[in-house]
Amino acid sequence: MTIADIAALTGVAASTVSRALSRPDRVNRVTRERIQAAARELNYVPNTQARALSSGRTETVALLVSDATNPFFFGLIRGAQQQLRAAGHALLLIDTEDSAELENHLLHKVRRSIDGVILAASRLPEQTLSDIAAELPVVTVNRNVPRVRSVVIDSPDGVRQAVEHLVSLGHRAIAYVAGPSSSWADQARWRAMRTAMARHGLTAARVGPFGVSRSSGSVAADALLNTGATAGVTFNDLLAIGILRRLAERGVDVPGEISVVGCDDIFGADFCSPPLTTLTAPIEQAGRVAVSMLLDHLEHLGETASRQTVLLPTHLTIRQSSGPAPRR
């Protein structure tokens, strides 16, 4: 089933068929309908490759995540997938395995096969990022770089909420359990933490950096206890869940002896033990918005973007891992 078959069947030229299908207004109604009917009849599906080759558009968007195992990204993938399908585009999923080099390399490799790319938690240096954005439509998630459009989840504000929450419960010694130092989000959260603490005349302790996995949680838990803090705010839920587990192993009561607040509200945060107080992030929405921005950008290439950055609000979801500070 090629465009030529339809052309032969309907007695028009191939170019007319092409137009009838992709720019319907360029061809007379009756001709168009005849062609469309024939196409439907023959169950015609345009060849993506051929189309891409001549038009340059692939109707495919790549989503780069640093680690496909991290549940945080699943919401993102889902949201992106949904929105992309609605627009009839395909999703190329790429796992960069937390490596900036690999990220750069793979990006370079697929660059010609996609219309645009969504970079989730990119590890790339700013300069590289803007270079890439200059030659390929890019939307970043949770990473803000000048001249690159982005959707960022306002976790820093969430961190502020978390601090208010903990302080109101009587906590004075609160530690931040840091994630990977290469993470832009980590830095933003730590900054927010210090600011929020300072507003109460307190200073935040900091342990880490740690990897974002539950196993890193074990060592993070021990480090957290060493700070003497009565509460910890963690870089993300994966880490927090790992910490919870380690604390349970060590017989430390949560929240009796120490409170733990996570970040993101991933799958599992509501049913771990104890259920995790955490910053609920609109992850799926972030995926959808990122795609919308990208597609919107694609449609108006050349025009200057209306909005370069979208900030998505978070809120604190209080569960059972946080409670009043212990008396000393």
Next chain:
Amino acid sequence: MTIADIAALTGVAASTVSRALSRPDRVNRVTRERIQAAARELNYVPNTQARALSSGRTETVALLVSDATNPFFFGLIRGAQQQLRAAGHALLLIDTEDSAELENHLLHKVRRSIDGVILAASRLPEQTLSDIAAELPVVTVNRNVPRVRSVVIDSPDGVRQAVEHLVSLGHRAIAYVAGPSSSWADQARWRAMRTAMARHGLTAARVGPFGVSRSSGSVAADALLNTGATAGVTFNDLLAIGILRRLAERGVDVPGEISVVGCDDIFGADFCSPPLTTLTAPIEQAGRVAVSMLLDHLEHLGETASRQTVLLPTHLTIRQSSGPAPRR
């Protein structure tokens, strides 16, 4: 950077450049090295579309999952992704939203843009499946259809293990909490359940079908209690975790009053409350194996496959959601 640029730079014909890069033995060593050097120099990346158009190979594999939110598929995606990258192929992720029509439609649409496809938990009727397999390399996961190669996780054997486990703990009334009736795996598990029970002179109760989400777990929990069973084996962990939660809400002690055994050992099964006794499935491995089979098949098109189906073993992981049957 096209092949023509390199040809111009090195003073050979485009065809020679093409050969030097894709079939190195077809061109003289010194020429080849000169070309390869030039390609590296110019940072040449072949245009996937153009290549696909003429050669028919896209170096892309699609993975169809019924629901990208389901943690079960996380592992699968991950495994597939890993193995594909190792082979330099790309991953097109497609969410079929649990609909056979959509699955069929999307499959048809991308058919020409991929070298092969992995169908995870396909909802397609057997006939359709074999038709597709006839015109496109296919590997199914957890679905066995004649003449279609597949990797299936031996959950039925796991169910047997679960029954042994529960019976040895004194349970006599055990119910199966069924998943979607369109699921091949569900049918296989239920069959295994009955067989295993029969071996002990017992008959299994059955409730469901239920959707595979935690919220379905609430209604499943109530239905499970109504059977009067002292233990339930569920279609999957998502359902089991939902049940656990509902039982906790109702103040039913697990495993004191009722034992719950899940299936798959997804992310979260080890830290829900109580930690779930479940059938640990090698999900990531399934993803890797599926890709290997597919790629292997691609390389030897035309030859008859050595092995059509791979059965992956599961084992029962005993945690705290199962225990001795209550005395009546």
Next chain:
DNA sequence: AACCGAATGGCAATCGGTTGCCATTAATTG
């Protein structure tokens, strides 16, 4: 010296659409 076959590399067709340009036709207007 004449011959042969393997190795090498060029030519040109092909994959399946897209799109700029032009010719034709039909509609609009003074």
Next chain:
DNA sequence: CAATTAATGGCAACCGATTGCCATTCGGTT
């Protein structure tokens, strides 16, 4: 009714590789 303009659809040149086929070259044989 002639003239101007708009709508329509065909022609053919791409897009960037791949690959069958053929011409040339060269080392080795007899």
